[in-house]
Amino acid sequence: MDHFLYRDGTLHAEDVPLSEIAAAVGTPFYCYSVATLTRHFRLFDEALAGTDHLVCYAMKANSNLAVLKLMGDLGAGIDVVSGGEYRKARAAGVPGERIVFSGVGKTREEMRLALEGGIRQFNVESEPEMAALDEVARSMGVVAPIAVRVNPDVDAKTHEKIATGKSENKFGIPIARAREVYARAAAMPGLEVLGIDVHIGSQLTELAPFELAYGKVAELTRVLRADGHDIRRLDLGGGLGIPYERSNSAPPLPLEYGAMIKRVLGDLDVEIEIEPGRLIAGNAGLLVSRVIYVKEGEGRTFLILDAAMNDLVRPSMYGAHHDIVPLTEPAAGTGYAPHDVVGPVCETGDTFARARDLPPLAEGDLVAFRSAGAYGAVMASEYNTRPLVPEVLVGGDHFAVIRQRPSFDEIINRDTIPEWL
């Protein structure tokens, strides 16, 4: 459930008509709902009720400072994957002891940054990374808390570009080598081994792959404990999918996911972390855009919008589906017709949907892409020198611009022409 509903014939974000925001900030823009973000965080938190747990929001999904502040205030931890994300999480007020640092390519500089500022744990993904972290920690006279990310070789049954738990993927250490790697880690004085980490992919729509991976992690916990390691924390990653098409059979709910975790971990006395991103932010956001032209092509109608692949890349990158709805609610009995929905960028790949059934739309009309709160604004670029679009946060009957559209002067002045040219 989200908080974007038609009321009085027009689409609202909570209590604010989206057309009012469009008039104030121009189009395109991203819009997020405080109520939906809050609800989604709580669904996970409540799904793990009765366990010692921390829901670490994967900020790569949506890293706006205001969203991070909201998550931090709700008590979330944050999963970061770069020094930039670490700095942003701290700037939003999230304490270091609630930040976990994931990623296959942490640099020594990023390790130093997190060790200086405070960190809950590093999720270490390789032996060279382990050696580097040991060296950095010792040079600073501190000990780095770590979990080792294991690759369980499980098919996540998702898009191949976002599956991470198969042996051919770059992530984690092969689970079969875990005992040897943990023994090495335990011998490094700069490291404190406290847990195991796993993350098998994103937009998973079934529980079975999670269950398989978590079962392997539970088993490994017993083995490593028997080897003498104090495994007291399991980071189970993120990845629970969302319904992008309202007609689809819905993916499992956080409550079912939490129940599965409790069942699989059974009586293991262990602290649980999860790292959901998409499910918290995805359906908490829309991208609002205006129709520039309706163009009749050969046997098809093109709806040319002012949003493009640089603003929302998921359709052209993964062939992803986003529901597209008009801001003005179609009257009952309105006829729908197929449209190819495209942006102004000079690539045929700048296509959001082909032959999508939509009600009649005209120049100047507003439409919204649903489910755009995760991996939307964060993956945007300024390709074709199109400014990054504003982000707006709605809470009840008020809204605020939480990221401004840059001016063309700002964009132009970011480049410099060398004197010698």
Ligand SMILES: Cc1ncc(COP(=O)(O)O)c(C=O)c1O
């Ligand atoms: C390590 C890690 N944790 C968490 C996530 C968040 O995944 P999702 O947004 O699918 O919940 C990702 C992205 O897949 C990830 O790579």
Ligand SMILES: N[C@@H](CCCC[NH3+])C(=O)O
């Ligand atoms: N960017 C991807 C998800 C990547 C998940 C990263 N761990 C998407 O839009 O679906």
